[in-house]
Amino acid sequence: MVRLISLYNQPDDPAAFDAHYRDVHAPIVRRYPNLRGMRLTRADGIGGRPAAYYLMAEMTFDSRADLDEALVSDPGRESGRDLRNFAAAGVTLFVADDENATDG
Amino acid sequence: MVRLISLYNQPDDPAAFDAHYRDVHAPIVRRYPNLRGMRLTRADGIGGRPAAYYLMAEMTFDSRADLDEALVSDPGRESGRDLRNFAAAGVTLFVADDENATDG
Numbered sequence: 601m602v603r604l605i606s607l608y609n610q611p612d613d614p615a616a617f618d619a620h621y622r623d624v625h626a627p628i629v630r631r632y633p634n635l636r637g638m639r640l641t642r643a644d645g646i647g648g649r650p651a652a653y654y655l656m657a658e659m660t661f662d663s664r665a666d667l668d669e670a671l672v673s674d675p676g677r678e679s680g681r682d683l684r685n686f687a688a689a690g691v692t693l694f695v696a697d698d699e700n701a702t703d704g
Numbered sequence: 705m706v707r708l709i710s711l712y713n714q715p716d717d718p719a720a721f722d723a724h725y726r727d728v729h730a731p732i733v734r735r736y737p738n739l740r741g742m743r744l745t746r747a748d749g750i751g752g753r754p755a756a757y758y759l760m761a762e763m764t765f766d767s768r769a770d771l772d773e774a775l776v777s778d779p780g781r782e783s784g785r786d787l788r789n790f791a792a793a794g795v796t797l798f799v800a801d802d803e804n805a806t807d808g
Contacts, residue, residue, distance in 0.1 A: 604750075605760075626808050638808035644768070644799040646708075646775065651798040656709075657808070664748070671750065694755040695748040704730045704742035704761070 601636075602664050603696040604671075606657040607643075609689040614654070620686035621655070628682060631675035634666035635659060653692075664697055705740075706768050706801045708775075710761040711747075713794040718758070724790035725759070732786060735779035738770035739763060757796075768801055 611617035621640075629638060637660040643651035661667040670676050683691060715721035725744075733742060741764040747755035765771040774780050787795060 629808065640806050640808050641800040641802075642804040644801055644804065646797055646799060652796045653798055656798075656800055692756045693750055694757055694760075695750060696745040696760055697748055698745075700746040700748065702744050704733070704744045 601698045602661045602667050604659040604661070604667055605694055605696055606659075607653040607692040608655040608657070608687055609691065610650070610654045611686070611689045617654070617686055625679065625682050625686065628675050628679045629657075629659060632659065632670040632679075633673050633675075634661050634670050636661055654689075664695065664699075667695065706765045706771050706799060706803075708763040708765070708771055709798055709800055710763075711757040711796040712759040712761070712791055713796075714754070714758045715790070715793045721758070721790055729783065729786055729790065732779050732783045733761075733763060736763065736774040736783075737777050737779075738765050738774050740765055758793075768799065768803075771799065 608617075626638070626640075629635070637658075639658045639660075641656045641658070643653045643656055645651040659667075659670075661670065671680075712721075730742070730744075733739070741762075743762045743764075745760045745762070747757045747760055749755040763771075763774075765774065775784075
């Protein structure tokens, strides 16, 4: 399994962010070819401090090749362009490939 | 399930980071009370760019209360102090609680 992980910074207007994510962005992502699953988690802080991120999105694929194909697909490019519409506060993306994972 | 997620910035000396993580830090984390699992994933970049982070550590617990108990335990405090010994490049921590997650 391979995960595309998107970490969204705290938005200025969380309600507007949530509405756009739910009504516009998530439906685009659901059209990614090869997508096996999508999990959204509101991040929590530690020790009374706010979380470093607002939201974590984990999109799962069977392989890195499947993920790369999704990113260059029409919905992949559309979701990239859509970031400017709601994620002005910033987003950090990386890939977590089980091929490069160990259970510690 | 609740995950404590630690995202480590790219270290100046990856080999030294890896050795310290494996030989010193991970053994401390394995002593956390209530720890259900620990997964380490070397992050990969997207589109030919280097990953935003070097390593993601995911520590799983049954509940947020179990996680909080682990963090204030002796190994929890010891692992926090140990960060200065190998993670000078920086680390970002947050909590992903399935209670705050939805499958998109």
